[in-house]
Amino acid sequence: MNAFKQMLITTYDFPFLTQPAFVSTVSVLLSAMCMLCVGRREREADKASAASCAEEQLHEVNTGTMERPLEATMMENNTSSCFLMERKTRVKISMKEVMLAKLRKSCSCTPKKLKNFVMDFFPVLQWLPKYQCREYIWGDIMSGLVIGIILVPQAIAYSLLAGLKPIYSLYTSFFANIIYFLMGTSRHVSVGIFSLISLMVGQVVDRELLLAGFDLNDDAPPALGDGSLQNGSQLNTTAFNLTTAGMNAECGKECYAIGIATALTFVAGVYQVLMGIFRLGFVSIYLSESVLDGFATGASLTILTAQVKYLIGIKIPRSQGHGMLVITWINIFRNISQANLCDVITSAICIVVLVTAKELGDRYKHKLKFPLPTELVVIVVATLISHYGKLNEVYASSVSGTIPTGFIPPKVPHFNLMVRVAVDALPLAIVSFVFTVSLSEMCAKKYAYTIRANQEMFAVGFCNIIPSFFHCFATSAALAKTLVKTSTGCQTQVSGVISAMVVLLVLLFLAPLFYSLQKSVLACIIIVSLRGALRKFQDVPARYHTNKLDTIVWVVTMFASALISTEIGLLVGIVFSMLCIIVRTQRPRTALLGQIQDTSFYEDDLEYENLSSVPKVKIFRFEGPLYYANRNYFLKSLYRLTNLDPNLEAARRKKYEKKEKQHLKKGDHTAANGLGTGETTLQLVPKQIDFQALVVDCSSISFLDTTGVNTLKEILKDYNDLNISVLLACCNPSVIDSLKRGGYFGKDSGSMQEMLFYSIHNAVQFAKDQMLPADCSV
Numbered sequence: 001m002n003a004f005k006q007m008l009i010t011t012y013d014f015p016f017l018t019q020p021a022f023v024s025t026v027s028v029l030l031s032a033m034c035m036l037c038v039g040r041r042e043r044e045a046d047k048a049s050a051a052s053c054a055e056e057q058l059h060e061v062n063t064g065t066m067e068r069p070l071e072a073t074m075m076e077n078n079t080s081s082c083f084l085m086e087r088k089t090r091v092k093i094s095m096k097e098v099m100l101a102k103l104r105k106s107c108s109c110t111p112k113k114l115k116n117f118v119m120d121f122f123p124v125l126q127w128l129p130k131y132q133c134r135e136y137i138w139g140d141i142m143s144g145l146v147i148g149i150i151l152v153p154q155a156i157a158y159s160l161l162a163g164l165k166p167i168y169s170l171y172t173s174f175f176a177n178i179i180y181f182l183m184g185t186s187r188h189v190s191v192g193i194f195s196l197i198s199l200m201v202g203q204v205v206d207r208e209l210l211l212a213g214f215d216l217n218d219d220a221p222p223a224l225g226d227g228s229l230q231n232g233s234q235l236n237t238t239a240f241n242l243t244t245a246g247m248n249a250e251c252g253k254e255c256y257a258i259g260i261a262t263a264l265t266f267v268a269g270v271y272q273v274l275m276g277i278f279r280l281g282f283v284s285i286y287l288s289e290s291v292l293d294g295f296a297t298g299a300s301l302t303i304l305t306a307q308v309k310y311l312i313g314i315k316i317p318r319s320q321g322h323g324m325l326v327i328t329w330i331n332i333f334r335n336i337s338q339a340n341l342c343d344v345i346t347s348a349i350c351i352v353v354l355v356t357a358k359e360l361g362d363r364y365k366h367k368l369k370f371p372l373p374t375e376l377v378v379i380v381v382a383t384l385i386s387h388y389g390k391l392n393e394v395y396a397s398s399v400s401g402t403i404p405t406g407f408i409p410p411k412v413p414h415f416n417l418m419v420r421v422a423v424d425a426l427p428l429a430i431v432s433f434v435f436t437v438s439l440s441e442m443c444a445k446k447y448a449y450t451i452r453a454n455q456e457m458f459a460v461g462f463c464n465i466i467p468s469f470f471h472c473f474a475t476s477a478a479l480a481k482t483l484v485k486t487s488t489g490c491q492t493q494v495s496g497v498i499s500a501m502v503v504l505l506v507l508l509f510l511a512p513l514f515y516s517l518q519k520s521v522l523a524c525i526i527i528v529s530l531r532g533a534l535r536k537f538q539d540v541p542a543r544y545h546t547n548k549l550d551t552i553v554w555v556v557t558m559f560a561s562a563l564i565s566t567e568i569g570l571l572v573g574i575v576f577s578m579l580c581i582i583v584r585t586q587r588p589r590t591a592l593l594g595q596i597q598d599t600s601f602y603e604d605d606l607e608y609e610n611l612s613s614v615p616k617v618k619i620f621r622f623e624g625p626l627y628y629a630n631r632n633y634f635l636k637s638l639y640r641l642t643n644l645d646p647n648l649e650a651a652r653r654k655k656y657e658k659k660e661k662q663h664l665k666k667g668d669h670t671a672a673n674g675l676g677t678g679e680t681t682l683q684l685v686p687k688q689i690d691f692q693a694l695v696v697d698c699s700s701i702s703f704l705d706t707t708g709v710n711t712l713k714e715i716l717k718d719y720n721d722l723n724i725s726v727l728l729a730c731c732n733p734s735v736i737d738s739l740k741r742g743g744y745f746g747k748d749s750g751s752m753q754e755m756l757f758y759s760i761h762n763a764v765q766f767a768k769d770q771m772l773p774a775d776c777s778v
Contacts, residue, residue: 145499284433346521594608638715
């Protein structure tokens with residue numbers, strides 16, 4: 001008796017089996033009943049118990065004795081087969097009251113709140129009083145000097161990308177470092193001119209110059225006077241009339257170019273500040289790593305192409321619009337015979353020297369306290385050789401020209417030009433912000449401190465707005481200079497002030513010394529700085545091995561940025577990346593699961609060996625959200641893997657039933673297929689229906705829309721018509737709520753405990769318990 005009692009408890013895990021009265025009853029009936037029939041009766045009793053439990057809970061809900069709703073489900077438990085999950089009460093929040101409270105809080109002004117606002121808006125007020133001079137000063141000074149030395153030649157070189165004079169690049173580098181020192185939250189980021197940003201500015205400037213009728217290939221150096229660079233060549237006879245504050249003023253090519261650049265920069269800064277105010281920094285999440293890398297590589301190809309004409313010293317028309325890269329290379333090969341031998345030799349020597357120095361610096365960087373100022377050495381030596389060798393006069397080598405000293409009086413960007421470039425400023429603002437925040441977060445993670453992304457957006461925005469009044473163009477954080485800054489002992493943004501002082505020294509005294517600097521040398525500096533982006537091509541095989549779809553996104557973005565335009569390429573990359581996400585959710589992985597032997601776990605039968613199938617039970621997994629776009633794929637996958645389309649089977653059964661009725665009316669007891677009526681009934685149950693229960697693993701279904709709920713209701717009805725139970729397992733709370741609202745469990749959700757399970761194994765055990773009585777009756 002004890003052995004039999006223990007067997008029942010171990011097998012069925014029902015607490016009431018331990019009662020002596022029940023055991024006695026079972027022992028008396030043992031001689032008249034088989035073990036399976038005993039199981040049927042006890043499972044029926046268990047179902048009655050579960051139903052009673054659910055009714056009691058429903059009564060408590062109706063009578064108000066329960067404060068929170070309960071979800072009943074069948075689960076394995078040592079104490080009870082009816083397990084109730086209690087859901088927390090959702091407190092309804094009035095959006096109107098929340099908005100009014102936030103508005104009152106934001107509109108109130110107290111001295112403490114005003115102080116906190118100023119301290120948050122200017123982070124320098126928080127960390128500068130705590131500055132540890134003895135510990136930080138030497139690292140900041142060394143880092144600032146190195147960055148300043150690197151910044152000067154890069155600023156002069158990147159002016160070629162922006163289509164502006166070198167003086168404006170120096171202005172930009174100076175003001176950006178000062179403003180970010182006051183407003184930035186990153187200690188290590190180097191903000192200033194950036195090749196990609198300069199390229200985007202230059203494309204807009206060139207386009208507007210062409211539309212205004214200026215000649216882009218006029219190299220005559222205009223004089224710098226009262227802030228407006230007048231025409232110095234008869235080729236540039238077009239003047240643009242600017243109307244500002246009711247005054248008309250003729251503006252030449254250089255004046256108009258910097259006017260376009262400052263207007264573009266001002267609007268981009270306004271966009272960034274507005275994004276900061278409305279907390280729109282989430283826009284940057286749509287720029288994945290693959291999109292950014294592809295955009296940078298494609299833009300690098302465009303930069304490289306734009307600098308080739310300076311490398312070999314030919315004059316070709318500056319291409320604009322779509323396909324600029326292809327058109328430029330065609331023009332280069334058409335005019336290759338006009339190459340300037342002096343520029344070619346200079347470019348070859350400079351590239352060899354720069355690349356060799358960079359490679360050696362990378363190899364022995366752990367032994368060097370700071371990177372070698374190779375660019376500055378090359379510029380100084382090249383300028384001396386060009387000046388004393390008279391390369392411009394003797395060999396017609398193109399040089400930088402006059403770089404004036406001092407500052408031009410500030411000027412308000414023209415509103416009518418802002419309207420023309422408002423659309424172009426949006427991608428510029430997004431790219432500038434994304435690069436800055438990405439580098440800031442990288443440095444913060446590496447050196448264990450935090451940044452405020454929203455304040456970074458404000459900082460970058462004002463690094464564009466304020467300098468636009470001082471003849472500057474758009475800025476961003478630069479990866480190369482940031483890495484140099486961190487490797488030379490930078491501790492705080494005091495190093496940025498040191499770098500700004502170096503640029504100021506050049507602006508006030510040293511700028512005219514760069515008059516004889518060849519443009520081919522500047523082009524070499526730009527091209528060598530693209531090594532990191534161009535090396536991304538080497539990573540394509542490894543990237544493809546890691547993730548094929550991300551590699552396709554990278555390739556599409558790269559080609560679109562290079563062959564169409566940088567702005568269009570960025571847009572194409574974002575859209576294509578989002579389409580890839582949609583495709584992934586439209587066709588997610590599907591699988592039939594098998595049981596891991598002697599466990600309560602289930603896995604994909606096609607991916608793992610030695611899995612055992614559950615008799616008369618199919619377990620279907622759908623690894624994605626179920627919504628309108630993948631509804632058909634869900635149904636097709638389910639029908640294919642289970643080898644049963646309930647609609648076709650129902651239609652086939654109706655067809656045979658109709659034929660059977662017709663034969664019965666004629667008095668013929670032989671069915672249409674030549675079999676007897678009983679045999680026909682057996683034929684109505686096809687051989688491929690080898691299961692009586694379908695378990696849907698919902699663990700990977702993150703959400704359901706209305707179509708998704710209706711799809712589950714549809715398969716529930718279709719399979720139930722074929723006497724096949726549909727059980728849901730591992731649903732998250734949001735999916736359960738969607739099913740409740742959609743009426744999947746009925747009007748009062750009374751049958752929920754027989755349709756919803758918190759594990760696959762519970763659902764499988766319940767399905768077996770349901771099928772066993774039918775087997776006994778047979």
